[in-house]
Amino acid sequence: MKDKMTLILFSGDLDKALAGLNLATAAASMGIEVVIFYTFWGLNILRKGKSLTKPKGLKRKLFGIMNKGGATKLPLSRFHMAGIGTEMMKQLMKEMKFPSIPELMKLAKSLGVKFIACTTTMGMMGLTKDDLISEVDAYAGAATYLANASQAKINLFL
Amino acid sequence: MPIAKTVEKMQELKPGEVLVILADDEGIKSDMPAWCQATGNELLAIQEENGKYRIFIRKKGG
Numbered sequence: 001m002k003d004k005m006t007l008i009l010f011s012g013d014l015d016k017a018l019a020g021l022n023l024a025t026a027a028a029s030m031g032i033e034v035v036i037f038y039t040f041w042g043l044n045i046l047r048k049g050k051s052l053t054k055p056k057g058l059k060r061k062l063f064g065i066m067n068k069g070g071a072t073k074l075p076l077s078r079f080h081m082a083g084i085g086t087e088m089m090k091q092l093m094k095e096m097k098f099p100s101i102p103e104l105m106k107l108a109k110s111l112g113v114k115f116i117a118c119t120t121t122m123g124m125m126g127l128t129k130d131d132l133i134s135e136v137d138a139y140a141g142a143a144t145y146l147a148n149a150s151q152a153k154i155n156l157f158l
Numbered sequence: 159m160p161i162a163k164t165v166e167k168m169q170e171l172k173p174g175e176v177l178v179i180l181a182d183d184e185g186i187k188s189d190m191p192a193w194c195q196a197t198g199n200e201l202l203a204i205q206e207e208n209g210k211y212r213i214f215i216r217k218k219g220g
Contacts, residue, residue, distance in 0.1 A: 022162055029165040030196035098159050099166075107166055 004033040004152035008145065011158055012041030012069075013077035014086060014101065020158045021104040027154070028111035035152070036108075037145045039118035042158075043125065044069040045101065046117055046132045055126030064126060071101045071133075109135050116140050116148075160186050161193055164215070168199070173219030176202065181211045190215070 005027045009020050020036065028034045038046050047069025055064045079085035093100065099107065109115075114137045122128070122139070129139065138144070149155045160181045167177055179190070187204060190213050194201040202214035 022159060025165055026161045026193070029161070029168075030193060096159075097163070099162055104162060107162060110169065111165065 002031065002033045003154075004035070004148070005154035005156070006035045006037060006145065006149045006152045008037045008039060008155075008157045009042035009045065010040050011077065012044035012074055014074040014089065015077050016158045017042075017045050017071075017074055017101055018098075018104070020156075021101065021108055023156070024113050025104060025108050025111060028108065028113050032154075033152075034108075034111075034113040035116060035148045036113060037116045037118060037148075039121050041067075043117060043121060043127060043132070044074065045071050045105075046115065046136055047071075047127070048131060048133055049073070057126070060126035067125065069131070071105060074101060105135065114138070116144065118142075118145075159183075161189055164190075164193070168215075168217060171217045173217050175217050177215045177217065179211075179213040179215065181213065182209060183211075184209075186211050186213065 005024075007020050007024060009017065011017070024034045024036055044067065049070040049072070055061050075083070076086045076089055090100075115135055116138045117132055117136045118141060119139045120141045129136075160179060160183050164177070164179055171177055187206075190204065191201055194215060198218040200216040200218065202216055205212040
């Protein structure tokens with residue numbers, strides 16, 4: 001049986017997404033089956049640049065204004081500094097020929113990494129399938145994650 | 159990230175072709191043999207010079 005790894009990508013920070021996707025692509029290339037479960041802020045990584053659906057209710061609307069999504073718009077977990085620190089990091093990554101988040105996601109998909117979006121947090125944040133990129137393989141909750149994790153040797157939370 | 163880059167390039171290669179990787183990441187000395195062992199690609203050589211690494215990998219098959 002193939003080895004398996006699951007990642008919970010809870011964080012929507014650029015650095016953590018980078019670490020998670022780097023691990024996922026390395027694992028997939030080494031013949032390990034990989035499932036990434038995107039939940040909470042991690043859903044921002046799967047979001048299209050602009051939200052298509054209008055969130056229902058004032059709280060979700062305000063939340064939608066504050067919580068911007070999109071794989072190219074992720075902030076650093078430290079030294080974001082209103083975007084200046086993050087921009088510097090992105091330029092540094094380019095100079096060092098690091099792949100970007102969208103590039104790593106594309107590579108991950110080409111290696112068969114599965115993306116699961118957490119429906120529970122999607123509901124809370126007022127996100128619909130239309131808000132997320134088409135690369136999402138499944139929409140599910142905790143039980144699906146656990147069913148995957150219980151078959152996997154490596155389970156990580158980022 | 160050298161592994162991610164290697165994975166990307168290896169997809170473009172035909173079996174039996176050799177990829178030369180240039181890296182300045184010391185971890186490559188440990189990572190590339192581990193990666194090759196797991197993937198079945200053949201690690202031909204790792205050359206080290208002034209903190210830079212040149213790695214030769216033959217794609218499996220062919």
